[in-house]
Amino acid sequence: MERVTESVEDGVGADFKDAYSFAIPVKGVIQVGRHERECQLQIKDLRASSVHFRLWVVRFNVDSPPFTYLADTSKNGTFVNKLKVGRGNVVLLNDGDEIEVIHGLYCRFRNLIGHSQCFEPNMRFIRQRHSDAEWMVTNKKLGEGSFGAVHYGLDTLRNKHVAVKIIKAVGSKTDRLKNEAQILMKIHHPNIVQVYETHHIDETLYIFEELFCGGDLFSYLLKGERLSSIPEIEALFIVYQILQALKFLHNNLNVIHRDIKLDNVLLEAPIPGTRIAICDFGIAKSLKAPNARANTIVGTIEYSAPEVFAENSDCNKGCLLNNKSIKGYNSKCDLWSLGIMTSIMLSGVSPFLDENDKFNTLRNAKLGNIDFNLSHWNGVSLQGKSFVDQLLKVSPFERNDVSACLNHPWIVRRKSLLQKKYQSRVYEYLK
Secondary structure (H helix, E strand, O other): OOOOOOOOOOOEEEEEOOOOEEEOOOOOEEEEEOOOOOOOEEOOOOOOOOOOEEEEEEOOOOOOOOEEEEEEOOOOOOEEOOEEOOOOOEEEOOOOOEEEEEOOEEEEEEEOOOOOOOOOOOOEEEOOOOOOOOEEEEEEEEEEEOOEEEEEEEEOOOOEEEEEEEEEOOOHHHHHHHHHHHHHOOOOOOOEOOEEEEEEEOOEEEEEEEOOOOOEHHHHHEEOOEEOOOOHHHHHHHHHHHHHHHHHHHHHHOEEOOOOOHHHEEEOOOOOOOOEEEOOOOOOEEOOOOOOOEOOOOOOHHHOOHHHHOOOHHHOOOOOOOOOOOOOEOOHHHHHHHHHHHHHHHHOOOOOOOOOOHHHHHHHHHHOOOOOOOHHHOOOOHHHHHHHHHHOOOOOOOOOOHHHHHOOHHHHOOHHHHHHHHHHHHHHHHO
16 A cells, blocks of 8 residues: 655544555545555555545534545445445544455544544434434534534435434524425425425424535635636536526426525535535525516625616616616526626636625626636636626626527537536436
């Protein structure tokens, strides 16, 4: 076995028994296996797979503990504490876990950063009469928001790891989360986070949903204190998957998300070409008819389409969008948001953002000026720039919808490659 030295950003690592130790950086993925070029840690044994397993660390902010995940990519199996993970499955590692690669070769995971990664015994089991699942809610907190906390959970009957949103069932935020759950329980799509069940117990709402272990797209793009661009082909595949989700929502369910942004796109793993899914349907809207419109001013200003704020007189002066010309908005507001996201992925810059003044952000968006000649657009193809330009049209009547996006040259010229890659990534989900 070869020893590999990695730069240490945080104190997590693994020690191979009587052999070597290696660090797992927060940004990056460690691959362990037989393949000399693809693996940072090589196992010279024919029983090991080319890439036997992957390790990565997700940390949402400096105040949150690091979460270390192991993905089994082997043919013969990777074992954690003598339990087989299984090809395609991912587990959250706890301090002291024993990882067995092949018989007689194993390592122990250690968390050295000072946050305990061991489950404490205060776990709750939830099962209701007509449910075919039993849920275990652990004390392991994966994140926290204005709605409440997200904990690590388990469907004990299927040995399936899940995310559990835990919300005190009081006030309007409860209605928002119930709205999200009701929408998502109707949906089964590889690029939309799936909700399995909800339970309302003792004034607490539990939402059991699909667990994505790669963090969100915002964290993935974050380098230091700034967002960075990614290779165009990688951004294209992310956009293609988001379009598949929006096509399903807009055309099949007549639902608009209304808060498409980097933070609401989750990654299966923090690697190029991974499966992604959109989440947070708390302000999503089901329209009664295909030509119906919404009117409520909601969403995140940086990503919000001009027509969503068309009635806001504070930012209409000198704008291309006349606030009297459009009443309400439709699904094309989601496409504007996708345009903002695509711009950030390709250039590393949010095109209209003024970090010091939200009204300037709105005014910039309503003016619709985006300069593709700036240096941060160097290296981006003409088709990529055109795709963004067609999404960031101030007038929704001129803006591309999902069908037009999927028929744009940026997508069409690589369509066969995208379709092949897409089928391979969603195969495990569809099984």
